[in-house]
Amino acid sequence: MLPEIVRTVPGRIRQWVLPNIRAFVEHRQPVIWLLSLVIGLSVAWAAIGFRQLIGIVQLYWLGDTSEQVLSVARQTPWYMIVAGPTLGGVVVGIIVSRFLPSRRTGGVADVIEARALTGRRLSLREGLLSAFTTAFSLGAGGSAGREGPVIHLGATLANAVGERLHLPDYARRTLMAAGVASAISASFNAPIAGVLFAHEVILGHYASRAFVPVVIASSAGAIVSRLWFGDAAAFIVPSYQITSYWEFPAFALLGVVCAMVAAAFQFALFSAEYVARRSPVPIWALPICGGLAVGLMGVAFPHVLGVGYEATDLALWGQLPLALMLTLILMKTLATAVTLAARFGGGVFSPSLYLGAMTGGAFGIIAASAFPELASSQALYSILGMGAVAGAVLGAPISTTVIVFELTGGYALSIALLLTVAIAHGANLALHGHSYFQWQLEMRGLFVKDGPHRTELRNARVMDFMTLPADDAEAEYLDPERETPSLKPTDTLETALRVFDSSGHTRLPVVADEETGRIVAWAEQVKAVSHFNRRLIAASEEEHR
Numbered sequence: 001m002l003p004e005i006v007r008t009v010p011g012r013i014r015q016w017v018l019p020n021i022r023a024f025v026e027h028r029q030p031v032i033w034l035l036s037l038v039i040g041l042s043v044a045w046a047a048i049g050f051r052q053l054i055g056i057v058q059l060y061w062l063g064d065t066s067e068q069v070l071s072v073a074r075q076t077p078w079y080m081i082v083a084g085p086t087l088g089g090v091v092v093g094i095i096v097s098r099f100l101p102s103r104r105t106g107g108v109a110d111v112i113e114a115r116a117l118t119g120r121r122l123s124l125r126e127g128l129l130s131a132f133t134t135a136f137s138l139g140a141g142g143s144a145g146r147e148g149p150v151i152h153l154g155a156t157l158a159n160a161v162g163e164r165l166h167l168p169d170y171a172r173r174t175l176m177a178a179g180v181a182s183a184i185s186a187s188f189n190a191p192i193a194g195v196l197f198a199h200e201v202i203l204g205h206y207a208s209r210a211f212v213p214v215v216i217a218s219s220a221g222a223i224v225s226r227l228w229f230g231d232a233a234a235f236i237v238p239s240y241q242i243t244s245y246w247e248f249p250a251f252a253l254l255g256v257v258c259a260m261v262a263a264a265f266q267f268a269l270f271s272a273e274y275v276a277r278r279s280p281v282p283i284w285a286l287p288i289c290g291g292l293a294v295g296l297m298g299v300a301f302p303h304v305l306g307v308g309y310e311a312t313d314l315a316l317w318g319q320l321p322l323a324l325m326l327t328l329i330l331m332k333t334l335a336t337a338v339t340l341a342a343r344f345g346g347g348v349f350s351p352s353l354y355l356g357a358m359t360g361g362a363f364g365i366i367a368a369s370a371f372p373e374l375a376s377s378q379a380l381y382s383i384l385g386m387g388a389v390a391g392a393v394l395g396a397p398i399s400t401t402v403i404v405f406e407l408t409g410g411y412a413l414s415i416a417l418l419l420t421v422a423i424a425h426g427a428n429l430a431l432h433g434h435s436y437f438q439w440q441l442e443m444r445g446l447f448v449k450d451g452p453h454r455t456e457l458r459n460a461r462v463m464d465f466m467t468l469p470a471d472d473a474e475a476e477y478l479d480p481e482r483e484t485p486s487l488k489p490t491d492t493l494e495t496a497l498r499v500f501d502s503s504g505h506t507r508l509p510v511v512a513d514e515e516t517g518r519i520v521a522w523a524e525q526v527k528a529v530s531h532f533n534r535r536l537i538a539a540s541e542e543e544h545r
Contacts, residue, residue: 028168028171029212031167033212033213035161035175036174036213036216037216038161039158039175040178040179040182040185040216040217041224043153043154043179043183044182044220044225046153046154046157047150047182047225050131050134050135054139057136057138057140061083061084061140062080062084063076067306067310069141069307070303070305070311070314073298081302081305082292082295083295084141084295085140085141085142085290085294085305086288087140088139088140088291088344089286089288089290089291089342090291091140092137092343093283096133096343097282097284098284100129101126103283105130105133105152105345106156107148107149107347108148108152109437109440109441112201114155114176121163122152122159122160124157127156131153133345134146134345137344137345137346138306138307138345138346139306141295141298141306142344142345143304143339144307144340144344144348144351145346145348145349145350145351146307146350147350148346150186151180151183151347153183155202161175162175170209173203174209174213175213176202177198177203178198178214178216178217180194180197181195181197181217181218182218182221183221184403185219185225189225189231189406190402190403190406191219191221192406193403193406194214194218194221196398200398201394201399201437236313236316237383238317238318242376242413250367250371251384251416251419254359254360254384255420255421256423257359258356258359258388258424259425259426260431261356262355262388262428263431265333265336265352265389265393268333269340269348271337272340286341289342290338290342290344291344297331297334303331304331305335312350312353312354315358315361316379317379318361318377318379326362328358329359332358333351336348336351349394352389353390355385356388357382357383358385359388359389360382360383360386364376364378364380364381364382365378384421385420387400388421390403392425395436395437397425400421401417404421405417460492462489462495462496463489463521464493465530466487466489466527467521467522467527468520469519477518477519478511478517478519484505484508485502485508486514487523489512493532496523497528497532500528506525506526507522507523510522
């Protein structure tokens with residue numbers, strides 16, 4: 001009896017294990033894991049090169065390559081402060097108007113769009129040129145962030161690998177998320193945040209199949225970044241403490257205030273973009289005008305120039321007076337809105353951290369004056385403000401919370417940070433209803449927050465499910481005497497389903513040219529619905545595998 005059991009167990013183990021291994025190989029997971037490592041290392045080095053290029057560009061007007069822009073700018077003649085962004089605008093204007101078809105640099109919204117729209121590619125040439133333009137923009141003093149452009153660069157490199165190797169769509173999206181994770185990890189020295197951001201913002205799900213490649217890439221990015229820059233966090237945070245649990249209502253109130261700052265920041269960005277689009281100024285001259293405006297602001301407030309990490313550090317250390325911090329909230333908002341509307345490259349992450357640090361620091365001073373026995377240190381409020389404003393602007397409360405943890409090393413404030421970020425995120429949705437990236441996408445007609453069914457309805461085309469006539473079939477034409485509705489091959493699935501429903505037809509002709517009326521194919525309602533269901537099932541499988 002015992003020998004029979006011994007012989008049976010290995011066979012049952014093989015029956016159990018071999019199908020799993022076979023599925024693992026068929027889904028090309030070994031290849032994806034290896035590619036994620038290669039992508040993670042490559043994107044990390046690209047992120048380092050991006051940061052070095054920003055410093056090199058600074059040489060022509062600041063004579064310094066460090067990130068201490070504020071300290072150097074204070075010692076620089078005023079005319080060079082004006083000339084730096086203005087001359088930078090000349091270069092940016094030439095590149096944007098002549099070499100970038102979209103007339104703007106890429107960012108996180110483009111990555112989300114490429115993930116949501118199957119077949120939407122990120123051009124490698126445009127991605128590299130966009131990264132160069134953004135590095136020049138920030139090196140010239142543009143008031144924006146460097147993280148969003150690096151995310152776009154990482155996704156572009158990953159997308160190029162997926163296209164070159166003809167990988168399936170889900171694999172391309174996974175590698176794209178891996179590139180994003182490495183970009184975040186290398187930029188912030190924050191590997192955990194890189195993993196969460198790639199899932200929360202880019203993929204929109206936490207599928208097990210995507211988790212390992214994303215972690216591999218994020219880990220590789222962190223290792224390369226630490227070998228180059230060291231193990232230190234991006235911000236050196238002074239000691240802080242939570243004085244009393246009675247202070248938590250103040251943290252909740254800070255979340256509401258940060259939501260108001262985040263909403264005002266986004267409205268300023270939208271308004272400046274609206275004005276720039278309706279402006280008679282030609283596209284090549286917009287960066288010059290914007291650079292001049294930012295340079296003039298930088299003469300009076302050099303704190304707003306560049307990425308702004310030094311000014312953020314000063315707020316964390318309580319070295320800025322209340323009046324100046326309140327003023328810088330306004331000036332940084334204005335400078336960033338002008339920078340991005342003028343077609344300078346850059347993102348909104350660093351400005352969001354900047355505004356959050358100023359908001360939290362100012363709130364902390366006011367709270368300490370009102371309740372000196374209960375108020376915690378200003379550093380604590382600045383850290384909470386950083387997470388709250390950034391989380392509300394980006395629409396990524398979980399990954400933003402972890403990013404602030406890893407940026408500051410402040411794990412001891414977890415409860416307070418979670419509460420502040422959550423309230424800021426919820427209040428921003430109540431005030432504004434969108435994150436910054438969602439607004440950008442909706443301006444392009446893509447409503448990702450409505451769910452995958454809306455994306456699939458607008459992404460699928462009639463050409464995807466129409467039936468072509470036989471090769472030897474005679475040409476058919478629409479009967480002009482009969483008012484039969486027709487479709488075009490490029491019509492969306494949503495349009496087709498509405499025409500089927502309103503007309504009562506279950507089979508409609510597809511015409512390429514309405515003037516000739518030649519029928520090139522036929523579209524059937526049953527096939528349209530089946531195609532929609534298959535796409536929804538595929539999206540659901542990808543999210544849960």
